[in-house]
Structure formats: structure tokens, C-alpha cells
Amino acid sequence: xxxxxxxxxxxxxxxxxxxxxxxxxxxxxxxxxxxxxxxxxxxxxxxxxxxxxxxxxxxxxxxxxxxxxxxxxxxxxxxxxxxxxxxxxxxxxxxxxxxxxxxxxxxxxxxxxxx
Amino acid sequence: xxxxxxxxxxxxxxxxxxxxxxxxxxxxxxxxxxxxxxxxxxxxxxxxxxxxxxxxxxxxxxxxxxxxxxxxxxxxxxxxxxxxxxxxxxxxxxxxxxxxxxxxxxxxxxxx
Numbered sequence: 001x002x003x004x005x006x007x008x009x010x011x012x013x014x015x016x017x018x019x020x021x022x023x024x025x026x027x028x029x030x031x032x033x034x035x036x037x038x039x040x041x042x043x044x045x046x047x048x049x050x051x052x053x054x055x056x057x058x059x060x061x062x063x064x065x066x067x068x069x070x071x072x073x074x075x076x077x078x079x080x081x082x083x084x085x086x087x088x089x090x091x092x093x094x095x096x097x098x099x100x101x102x103x104x105x106x107x108x109x110x111x112x113x114x115x
Numbered sequence: 116x117x118x119x120x121x122x123x124x125x126x127x128x129x130x131x132x133x134x135x136x137x138x139x140x141x142x143x144x145x146x147x148x149x150x151x152x153x154x155x156x157x158x159x160x161x162x163x164x165x166x167x168x169x170x171x172x173x174x175x176x177x178x179x180x181x182x183x184x185x186x187x188x189x190x191x192x193x194x195x196x197x198x199x200x201x202x203x204x205x206x207x208x209x210x211x212x213x214x215x216x217x218x219x220x221x222x223x224x225x226x227x
Contacts, residue, residue: 031213033214033215035215040219041153041202041219041220041222042217042219042220043159043204043215043217043220044217045214045215045216048213048214050213055213056213056214058214090158090159092159092215094213096213100210101147101208101210101211101213103149103161103164104161104208104215105161106151106158106159106160107158108157108158109157109158
């Protein structure tokens, strides 16, 4: 059974285009995240949503707009793609219980290449 | 601020060798500590975790002990296999902050 899934797995597009990446989790978690992994494998958080509300926005350009239609989904829309946006984007989810965050589970990643 | 530092890679070992990947952290507060593994072409999988000082996390023959006095969480395995070849990430989360802070990753290659 898939826990955290992302689509598409690969995305190749031209500079200036707008694209979306979708994420879904079936773990019943209330918090979802987007991380970016650059070409040197460094991972950094971009956004976090708890119960559909934005709680973390780590100085990401406003060309990136996350949307959470419900607790099980967190989509990432990117406008006016730039070469530097090429990376692997990981979605993750976790539960926050009693103010304590439990383990984050990651999706398989979306490999974005901007030409 | 909060940060994680891992030993520089890449690390190359022979099968059945002993593995240590060092990880130290700086944190404001009391973090939970994690090791994640990324196999080639795949996403991140949780390998093990420890949530308080002196806890030992273990899984698949890997172990790491949360050492508050040295702010460390070194990953060890007594006898590595070719299938352990992957990138290993040490990470922390400060409770209430709700975001993982990752180290830079250590690429491990095991030769038969």
C-alpha cells in the first residue's frame, strides 16, 4: 500500500512554464511538507501545512505556491520556472500528537528538470 | 540556530567491513534525532530514530545512540553489505518547530 505518493515522478519542462506536482498521503496524518533536494543531495524544507493551514514557509520565492485542498493532499504549483528550480522535490507527512511531532514519512520524489 | 553536520563522503568500504558515519548537531532545545537512507533513484526512508538522550535506535543491523554530552548521533553497522550502498542523512527535529533539519548526506558505497 502506498503511504505517501507523488505525481509525476519525472517532469521535464521549458523555462518560463508553469507546472504542478501533486502529493497524497493515506496515513491519516495531519501535517504535510515539501522539501527540495538540490544536485548535491542537500535537503531543505520549503513548506509545511498542518490541517490545511500553512505553518512553515522557508523564504521560498513566491513563484512557488502550495495548496492543500484537504488534510490528505498538498500540491505544489510553480510559476515561471527557472533553471535553478531543477531539483528533486519530496513530499512528506507526519502526525502531530499532543504538540509532539511524530516521524515524517517521505514520498518517492519528483525529479524536475528545467531546460 | 539548529544544524546537523555529517562526516564528508563519499565513503567506500568492502563487504563485511565495520561502518561508522559521524553525525553531530547543534540545537536550541531538545531535538529528536533521525537517520534516513536514500537508495539510488528512490525517496527517503526512515532507518532509525531516537527521541531522548541515551536512547539507542536500531534497524536492519544499524545502530545509533543519542549522546547529549557530545551532541552526537553516529551511525554504526558491524558488517555492511553491498545492498547498504546508499546516501545516508542524519536529521533532527525540534519539537514544536515541525521541520526536519538535515545534514548534507553521506554517500556510502560497498564493494563486494
